[in-house]
Amino acid sequence: xxxxxxxxxLARSLSRxxxxxxxxxxxxTGVLLWQIHYLNxxxxxxxxxxxxxxxxxxxxGLLAVFARRQLLKTSRxxxxxxxxxxxxxxxLRSSENRYRLLFESNPQxxxxxxxxxxxxxxxxxxxxxxxxxxxxxxxxxxxxxxxxTEDVPALLDNLALHTTNGLSxxxxxxxxxxxxxxxxVHITSHPIEFAGRRAELVLATxxxxxxxxxxxxxxxxxxxxxxxxxxxxxIFAKDREGRFTLVxxxxxxAYGTSVTDLVGKSDAxxxxxxxxxxxxxxxxxxxxxxxxxxxxxEEKITDSQGHKRWLQTFKRPLIGADGKxxxxxxxxxxxxxxxxxxxxxxxxxxxxxxxxxxxxxxxxAANNELEAFSYSVSHDLRAPLRxxxxxxxxxxxxxxxxxxxxxxxxxxxISSNAGQMGHLIDxxxxxxxxxxxPMKIQSVAPAEVVKQVLSELDVDRxxxxxDVELGELPEVQADPALLKQVYANLLSNAxxxxxxxxxxxxxxxxxxxxxxTFYYVRDNGAGFDMRFADKLFxxxxxxxxxxxxxxxxxxxxxxxxxxxxxxxxIWGQGEVDAGATFYFTLQGGNSHDG
Amino acid sequence: xxxxxxxxxxxxxxxNDVELALHALRxxxxxxxxxxxxxxxxxxxxxxxxxxxxxxQESNCTHPKVILLDLKLPKIDGLxxxxxxxxxxxxxxxxVVMMTSSREERDVVESYRLGVNSYIVKPVDFDQFTEAVRQxxxxxxxxxxxxxxxxxxxx
Numbered sequence: 001x002x003x004x005x006x007x008x009x010l011a012r013s014l015s016r017x018x019x020x021x022x023x024x025x026x027x028x029t030g031v032l033l034w035q036i037h038y039l040n041x042x043x044x045x046x047x048x049x050x051x052x053x054x055x056x057x058x059x060x061g062l063l064a065v066f067a068r069r070q071l072l073k074t075s076r077x078x079x080x081x082x083x084x085x086x087x088x089x090x091x092l093r094s095s096e097n098r099y100r101l102l103f104e105s106n107p108q109x110x111x112x113x114x115x116x117x118x119x120x121x122x123x124x125x126x127x128x129x130x131x132x133x134x135x136x137x138x139x140x141x142x143x144x145x146x147x148x149t150e151d152v153p154a155l156l157d158n159l160a161l162h163t164t165n166g167l168s169x170x171x172x173x174x175x176x177x178x179x180x181x182x183x184x185v186h187i188t189s190h191p192i193e194f195a196g197r198r199a200e201l202v203l204a205t206x207x208x209x210x211x212x213x214x215x216x217x218x219x220x221x222x223x224x225x226x227x228x229x230x231x232x233x234x235i236f237a238k239d240r241e242g243r244f245t246l247v248x249x250x251x252x253x254a255y256g257t258s259v260t261d262l263v264g265k266s267d268a269x270x271x272x273x274x275x276x277x278x279x280x281x282x283x284x285x286x287x288x289x290x291x292x293x294x295x296x297x298e299e300k301i302t303d304s305q306g307h308k309r310w311l312q313t314f315k316r317p318l319i320g321a322d323g324k325x326x327x328x329x330x331x332x333x334x335x336x337x338x339x340x341x342x343x344x345x346x347x348x349x350x351x352x353x354x355x356x357x358x359x360x361x362x363x364x365a366a367n368n369e370l371e372a373f374s375y376s377v378s379h380d381l382r383a384p385l386r387x388x389x390x391x392x393x394x395x396x397x398x399x400x401x402x403x404x405x406x407x408x409x410x411x412x413x414i415s416s417n418a419g420q421m422g423h424l425i426d427x428x429x430x431x432x433x434x435x436x437x438p439m440k441i442q443s444v445a446p447a448e449v450v451k452q453v454l455s456e457l458d459v460d461r462x463x464x465x466x467d468v469e470l471g472e473l474p475e476v477q478a479d480p481a482l483l484k485q486v487y488a489n490l491l492s493n494a495x496x497x498x499x500x501x502x503x504x505x506x507x508x509x510x511x512x513x514x515x516x517t518f519y520y521v522r523d524n525g526a527g528f529d530m531r532f533a534d535k536l537f538x539x540x541x542x543x544x545x546x547x548x549x550x551x552x553x554x555x556x557x558x559x560x561x562x563x564x565x566x567x568x569x570i571w572g573q574g575e576v577d578a579g580a581t582f583y584f585t586l587q588g589g590n591s592h593d594g
Numbered sequence: 595x596x597x598x599x600x601x602x603x604x605x606x607x608x609x610n611d612v613e614l615a616l617h618a619l620r621x622x623x624x625x626x627x628x629x630x631x632x633x634x635x636x637x638x639x640x641x642x643x644x645x646x647x648x649x650x651q652e653s654n655c656t657h658p659k660v661i662l663l664d665l666k667l668p669k670i671d672g673l674x675x676x677x678x679x680x681x682x683x684x685x686x687x688x689x690v691v692m693m694t695s696s697r698e699e700r701d702v703v704e705s706y707r708l709g710v711n712s713y714i715v716k717p718v719d720f721d722q723f724t725e726a727v728r729q730x731x732x733x734x735x736x737x738x739x740x741x742x743x744x745x746x747x748x749x
Contacts, residue, residue: 375698379666382695382718387610390720394617415720422718429697 023064029057108205111138115191115198118142118159122194130206132178143202146175148182172211175204184208229259234311234332237318240288242266242281245327256304273302287315288325298335310336367436374432381425389418420550427554430485431539434561439479446473446487446519449480450508453487460495464504471509474517476586482562483586489555490521490582496549497525497580522581527574536572559584601627601735603658605637605675606693607667614720615662615693618727624735629658634670637663638678641685657688660734665694665701673704680709689734 103110109127113120123138144152151174170187186205228235234251236244243266252259255270267277287294296313313332317325392415498504507522528543535541537560540553563570567587574580606612612630631637639645643655665672679685691712692705705713717723
């Protein structure tokens with residue numbers, strides 16, 4: 001039923017009850033008056049009576065009309081009041097529902113606890129979900145039961161101190177869930193009256209994740225901080241005004257200050273060298289204005305001790321959302337030690353070069369002296385020999401018939417000795433020349449060289465029975481003229497020392513052991529005693545007497561010198577009267593003087 | 595021009611070598627027209643008819659058929675003498691034979707660079723020396739046909 005129809009029915013019933021009796025009364029009065037008038041009463045009395053009754057009736061009627069109006073009015077006011085009251089009740093009920101809903105379906109856990117017994121009086125669904133207790137279980141617990149045991153005393157202290165006026169910031173607490181796990185919560189509580197009890201309404205916001213994230217952030221910051229602080233390079237950021245917005249400990253300590261003190265200040269506050277400060281500033285602004293990285297291979301910085309340090313710096317603009325650079329990041333590596341080391345190396349090199357050139361000059365001088373010496377030997381030592389030989393010959397020729405045989409023999413000895421000494425000088429000069437001549441290394445076929453030597457030695461073979469066997473001789477990198485000298489020496493030795501053989505056998509060949517090639521010249525001649533093998537290659541060292549085999553003792557020394565200059569080795573194997581073999585290697589023609 | 599015109603100029607400072615050379619030349623019958631000078635300066639004076647040889651101007655400063663030149667000489671070195679002779683238009687056609695003890699490569703190379711006509715290493719062995727001198731004389735004095743006008747004694 002609507003408010004309006006309710007009000008109308010009320011008015012109708014009121015008018016029925018209030019109007020019908022006066023109407024009945026007026027009708028009865030009329031009947032009475034009619035009886036008075038027509039029955040047994042005097043006229044005057046009847047008139048008076050009738051007039052009185054008429055007035056009363058009239059008044060009663062008026063009264064009734066008025067009463068009705070009043071009543072109607074009253075009833076309208078009452079209806080209004082009733083309506084308002086009903087509406088208020090309804091609103092109250094809906095507000096409570098709303099608050100109930102707010103409590104019950106709040107996503108944050110909420111509960112009400114008795115201030116006195118600290119028992120839970122009510123909990124919301126979120127609390128049930130969060131803490132793992134059922135509603136019934138909750139209502140049998142106190143708020144101590146959701147705290148870790150060790151936190152209970154603090155809780156009780158807090159409750160004792162707690163003034164119950166107004167909203168209280170409960171702060172951050174640790175709560176324990178049914179399964180024993182702990183969560184961090186932010187507590188807000190408010191005193192209320194609940195079912196006639198003093199109570200606290202509690203809002204428990206789970207901030208476990210927030211705290212964890214915060215802790216992680218702090219840890220991460222600390223970690224990053226350590227990274228930049230541990231770095232020996234200067235790491236810093238600056239704003240457009242040149243103020244440090246970030247610095248690491250390396251830079252702070254170089255500037256003789258702390259990280260916190262340096263932030264917000266600029267180079268000029270710590271660096272007395274205006275030129276350096278200006279140069280830093282210039283580079284900074286360039287980076288900020290061009291929005292480009294800048295690499296500064298070398299720059300100097302004066303530290304708080306006044307020491308100059310060399311830096312290698314990399315600057316990068318930090319570009320904001322507006323596309324402009326308002327800060328720059330820089331990493332400057334201290335390269336002082338490197339510079340010092342490089343400088344040291346440079347000096348050492350210089351010194352070394354100087355020493356080398358000095359040594360070279362000395363060597364050159366020695367070489368020149370040696371050359372001058374051998375030059376003069378070449379010129380001057382031979383002249384007297386020529387005289388000795390020449391005049392002996394002239395004597396022998398001119399006075400051939402007059403001279404006694406004895407004198408002739410002596411003259412022959414003089415001339416042959418002079419000739420022998422001439423050979424010695426020639427060999428020695430050739431030997432000394434080997435070390436001085438520049439080598440011309442090229443690909444050489446040793447077989448060709450051997451054939452040339454053999455044809456030149458043809459004279460020595462005349463009247464002799466010599467069998468020369470030429471084996472495999474692989475190509476080699478060598479100076480052909482020098483290699484020819486080696487073969488000339490080895491082959492002429494082989495020819496010489498096989499002189500007493502009916503059938504001389506000479507074998508020229510090579511062997512390879514997988515790593516290097518050995519070239520050899522083998523003969524079946526006089527051989528030698530291996531005990532003296534070390535003397536084979538010494539200058540003027542001879543293992544045979546001059547009467548047996550002529551020679552100067554320079555040939556093998558010369559061969560060794562050539563082989564050594566080629567980076568190779570030479571050695572001999574032999575047995576007295578059973579022949580000799582001379583081996584040599586040539587390793588690619590490395591220049592070794594020796 | 596005249597029969598006694600010098601055919602061989604021997605430039606040699608070592609008296610033994612001079613004597614041996616003369617002996618070898620004599621043996622090869624080349625001694626008549628030989629003139630010996632003992633150092634480089636004297637050699638140049640003779641060749642260019644200056645100093646003590648200024649009077650050679652009178653006989654038109656005739657050129658020898660060959661100059662036998664030692665390398666190591668007092669005052670002016672054999673190579674310098676060679677250079678002077680070979681760089682002068684008047685004398686460059688005179689055959690010069692280096693006769694030296696030196697077998698040094700650089701001497702040989704330098705001599706040929708300066709225009710030497712022959713290079714003989716004096717052997718210690720006198721028989722070989724004699725043979726070398728004989729061949730020299732045979733070729734340069736007897737067989738070689740020098741350009742006309744260079745030497746009046748050509749004939």
